[in-house]
Amino acid sequence: MVMQMTKTSIDRRVARTRATLHQTLMSLILKQGYEAITIRDICDAANVGRSTFYAHYTSKEDLMRSGIENLRQVLFDRQRDALATPGDLRHRSLGFSLTLLEHARDHIDLHRGLVGGGTVALGIIRQILSDVVRDEIAATGDKKSSDAIPRELVVQYVVGAYMAVLTWWLDRGAKPPPTEVDRMFRRLATDGILPHLAEGGSP
Amino acid sequence: MVMQMTKTSIDRRVARTRATLHQTLMSLILKQGYEAITIRDICDAANVGRSTFYAHYTSKEDLMRSGIENLRQVLFDRQRDALATPGDLRHRSLGFSLTLLEHARDHIDLHRGLVGGGTVALGIIRQILSDVVRDEIAATGDKKSSDAIPRELVVQYVVGAYMAVLTWWLDRGAKPPPTEVDRMFRRLATDGILPHLAEGGSP
DNA sequence: GCACAATTGGACAAGGTGTACGTTAATGGG
């Protein structure tokens, strides 16, 4: 059907069909929301036969997944560079934050569709981010104290908090610049929330 | 159909039907997951006519929502008590955490169904928690400094982090006791994550 | 140019969704 080992032999028709389907899905998400989209809708809007759709993807979720997977590469590449660069731990930790925020700013339509697009997209992004953060924590080493918090709990805590901030940012039109949101998120994560609530918090 | 002003005039048949539907939905969620459930499934398992279902609820989501709304009351009531009780700010902030964790422990089947149950349930819980946290922050007052972080961002940060922790806890069989998870979450939120990652973090 | 692969469009069965309506049975006030 589509299986080819060499990268040179990707039929133009295949590439065109897949690209069209991805673009159409994203535009439809912005228009009517992910849940409300049917495979028929996608095919109609993309001018692609419904049989053709099933020749490439098994479901709406499948199409969505394949569209997001390239994001994983972007984040891992940038993180590898960041970890290789020497510098203060405080400044290089949580490095995915700025990367993803800028990626979102540069592909604002795509990301607004993703966060507005129901469970599937968010779930995939959460998965990717969890892997990234887990790697980062493993690289920086973790505390050995007796009352230590499970590493995975910290990962889920950070990812959950970040995705909530990202969603909030996108839902409000991505008004503040990425650098500022990045700064706020990292301060909350590193300093805790108390200094930002009560007037007499710790510095 | 059902509209009655006085609380005494709730037909037993109505109450019985609704309760049955709620119970059935929860048990089905545990069995096959929220998404895979059809209204037919619910009615068959509940021995309720499908027409009867539509006489009470408009959709699966509608049924789910009405089942979770009572949770809101529980959280708000407990929070009101907590805020009325004098004590150190550090100890009474984020009070919803223990409340919800214990509620989850006491209704473990229900909550495992909820977090496993797709977007809808999580979305409703997120909404409720956001309201609770927003109230709490408003009650404790917020920092007036110039570089302040938007209040709503803090709310979303906290709720996102908490729900991730809660989900993680439930997905792992709710092994550690609520008090311990509560302690870990609040320490992460108040102290930040750095002290729990690097060996040389701030106290 | 030619063999091959991809796309097309139509047809098909299976199954879910809402709605309508006449019938049956339970409820609760008088």
Add this chain to the structure above:
DNA sequence: CCCATTAACGTACACCTTGTCCAATTGTGC
């Protein structure tokens, strides 16, 4: 205790989506 009220039933209906199949057509790559 009886009966008007009201919920529940179940059947039928039209409409839609899904997933699969196939023959015919079109576009590619060699």
